[in-house]
Amino acid sequence: MADLAAAAGITVRTLRFYRERGLIPPPRREGRIAWYDEHHLARLRTIAALLDRGHTLNGIADLTAAFESGRNVGEVLELGPPTEEEPVRLTPQELADHFAGEATPENLVAALDLGYLATDGEDIVHISRRLLDVSAALVREGVPLAAVLKAGGRVREHADALAELFTDLLGAEEARRLRPLAKSVVEAELSLALDRRLRP
Structure with missing residues (x-):
């Protein structure tokens, strides 16, 4: 425990508090020895980063409890039932490899x-899976992941606005039925917009 606390830059007392709150999983035990690994360290670094961004320990604890309760990611993030997007399960190493x-x-x-x-x-x-593959491809092309994520946030704002436009125009039921047409309009307009921006 002392080694893990030192690696994470926190006190043993803080680490015990996190354990008590369920913010990190219990260690693997061999007799009286408790073994922590890189997964525990990654979780502690994530907690520190979340705290730096203004999240509270209560909020982080609630999020952790929800993730570990067995609910799928769509339920945790309140995204409703999945449609065309396929979630991807990864180990931390697989994510790092991407x-x-x-x-x-x-x-x-x-x-x-x-x-x-x-x-x-x-x-x-x-x-x-599509967003994962595209994000990884952009990073391989030399675009920093931080920039990809920042752009993703802006795309999300515009995508939400477009979805609102189509649902307001068609109503929810018709927008569900005519979803492929709405996507085709957006794809065509984006193609034309890129033509205008890239025209010599």
Whole structure:
């Protein structure tokens, strides 16, 4: 416990408090020895980053309890039943492999705030395989993950506005039925907008 606390830059007393609150999972035990690993350290760094961004311990505890209760990511994030997007379950190492060393605690917190990621026990769940693949491809092309996530936040705002436009225009039931048409309009308009921006 002392080694883990030192690695995380906190006191043993704080670590015990986090354990009591259920913010980190219990250690693996061998007799009287308690073993902590990189998953515990990653969780502590995530807690520190969340606290730095203004989240409260109560809020972090509620989020952790929800993630570990067995509910799926859509339920935790109140996204309703899944539609076309397929969630992806990853180990922390698999997530790190996708992003070539940019899966930092700060980027993890930003992705949690966006709703891209949730934790489920020792696994991480990404809300959309398509978004995961595109984000990883952009990072491989040299775009910093922090910039990808910041852009994702802006895209989310515009996407929400477009969804509101179509549901207001068509009503919820018709928007559900005509969803492919709405997506085609947005895709065509984005293509034309890129043409205008990239025109020599």
